Amino acid sequence: MTEAIKVRNLTKIYKMYSKPSDQLKEILLFNRVKLHKTHEALKDVTFDIMKNQTLGIIGENGSGKSTLLKMIVGILKPTYGEVVVNGRVSSLLELGAGFNPELTGKENVFLHGTVMGISHQEMQLKYDDIINFADIGDFIDQPVKTYSSGMFVRLAFSCAIHVDPDIMIIDEALSVGDIYFQQKSMKKIRELKESGKAILFVSHDLQSVMTLCDTVVWLENGKVVEIGPPKKIAKSYQMRLHRKNDSSLLVKKDSKTLVRNNIPNIDKRYGNGEAEILGIDFSVDGLSTETVVSGDNVVVELTIRVNEALVSPMIGLTVRDRLSNIVFATNTSQEEIYLDKLHPNSTIVVKFGFSWPHLQSGNYSLSPAIADGTQDSHIMCDWIENAFIVKSTSEKKIIGYIGLDMCDIQYTVEE
Structure with missing residues (x-):
């Protein structure tokens, strides 16, 4: 050639x-x-x-x-x-x-x-x-x-x-x-x-x-x-790029756990303050990043300080597109993970691990929250709108809003 x-x-x-x-x-x-x-x-x-x-x-x-x-x-x-x-x-x-x-x-x-x-x-x-x-x-x-x-x-x-x-x-x-x-x-x-x-x-x-x-x-x-x-x-x-971005995170250690103290963005924050989100980290294969490819195994890590006793803590995450439509959301209660009572002056680190879905390429926001109560009835302690923005790309063409990991298609031909 x-x-x-x-x-x-x-x-x-x-x-x-x-x-x-x-x-x-x-x-x-x-x-x-x-x-x-x-x-x-x-x-x-x-x-x-x-x-x-x-x-x-x-x-x-x-x-x-x-x-x-x-x-x-x-x-x-x-x-x-x-x-x-x-x-x-x-x-x-x-x-x-x-x-x-x-x-x-x-x-x-x-x-x-x-x-x-x-x-x-x-x-x-x-x-x-x-x-x-x-x-x-x-x-x-x-x-x-x-x-x-x-x-x-x-x-x-x-x-x-x-x-x-x-x-x-x-x-x-x-x-x-x-x-x-x-x-x-x-x-x-x-x-x-x-x-x-x-x-x-x-x-x-x-x-x-x-x-x-x-x-x-x-x-x-x-x-x-x-x-x-x-x-x-x-x-x-x-x-x-992940390694370079990782150096911008302020990470410190207390006697019990690794505490992240970094929230890239806060559009709006509300709650009663009985617990406070200190930091959020988005990583792929163990490296902090702001970009992700569909199918990547990601971990969203939240560090939360507890100021008052929480009897039934529930921690969650919402992902929205650029038009603020909810793409997906989850929380510990929905995933049937029930946390023990949290005491004042304690710190909890929660990691959400999942495969990033096949989405249309673009920017998506992550909004973390912690509440006290149940899925149907709870009091919000801290909610941060659009705390983290991630750029998502896909290696395959997405028709519609979301692609499938696998589509099982079967057919027969009769003569």
């Missing part, structure tokens, strides 16, 4: 001066005096993108993704190493790149064609498809500087995909558009993938990366950490 893009030992080093005049001084002194510091934005990066392949690049902000893309499309020159590109490249990088804000949308369409080496006559044939996909109405005849970010990315993406590229490079710019345009764009990207185009896809959305990509490159501090299958790399990346 032929390489569409070949990246070898790519390195980019920037000189950083404390003030602009220092650069001139260095030149005048023939570099005998060093007045700069160096920053390696990329360090010895090597990989290939084959024709008919979709390659994803992930990494935190500052990992070198944008620098890498700019060198691939020729905006930046590498300090060391080389990039070999075989075929016409169409890219959607930074919002605003390549368009003249003083020109109208229509004028920028033809300007884009000229930059891509496409004749005016050929762009005229593509024009209706471009404006129909962008769907910005009469704004096509207005200066681009009057566009909203959403309209801008609509037109830029439409131009990028309609110039018949051999290689498509897409950065995080698509996240600016509304959900309907994002869905339409993702469908178009899949069509390009199915038609055999090479695609370089850069995103923080691991769900999209796992869905679209054949291989993933993980960058960190300008270096390649790992290259491999999307599911494996995404999992490793999440685990690394």
Whole structure:
């Protein structure tokens, strides 16, 4: 299989001066005096993108993704190493790149064609498809500087995909558009993938990366950490983020138990104060995290201080979607776990362990509570609305609101 893009030992080093005049001084002194510091934005990066392949690049902000893309499309020159590109490249990088804000949308369409080496006559044939996909109405005849970010990315993406590229490079710019345009764009990207185009896809959305990509490159501090299958790399990346997030938790130990003293968010809190939730932790495979993949084994750990005696304590958890609909809820009483009487000045740690359901990708909130009484009749001691927000992704397509772990389908054919 032929390489569409070949990246070898790519390195980019920037000189950083404390003030602009220092650069001139260095030149005048023939570099005998060093007045700069160096920053390696990329360090010895090597990989290939084959024709008919979709390659994803992930990494935190500052990992070198944008620098890498700019060198691939020729905006930046590498300090060391080389990039070999075989075929016409169409890219959607930074919002605003390549368009003249003083020109109208229509004028920028033809300007884009000229930059891509496409004749005016050929762009005229593509024009209706471009404006129909962008769907910005009469704004096509207005200066681009009057566009909203959403309209801008609509037109830029439409131009990028309609110039018949051999290689498509897409950065995080698509996240600016509304959900309907994002869905339409993702469908178009899949069509390009199915038609055999090479695609370089850069995103923080691991769900999209796992869905679209054949291989993933993980960058960190300008270096390649790992290259491999999307599911494996995404999992490793999440685990690394887990460890970093875990360091932000304030954990202390008393004479009896491990006490977590961290509540990331409190939208609303109410109760009589006879017990108080001190901390909440969400973990996957023993590592604290704010992201989860459907099917992961998770543990939600609550630390609670008891201020007054509770005769029949009941501790629970509610999970809601972004529209505040209850997705699921549970508590110790519902699970037929009946706690003994709790005494004042004691601390209790409760861990809810379960398999995270197959949910639509998105953000979900966790609201913990402790009450005294029964499921049907109780007094609320402490309830925290939206104490923790978790980002959920799914490795399989969810049709509807929730997916099934297994669907047993049987059939017979009679001749």
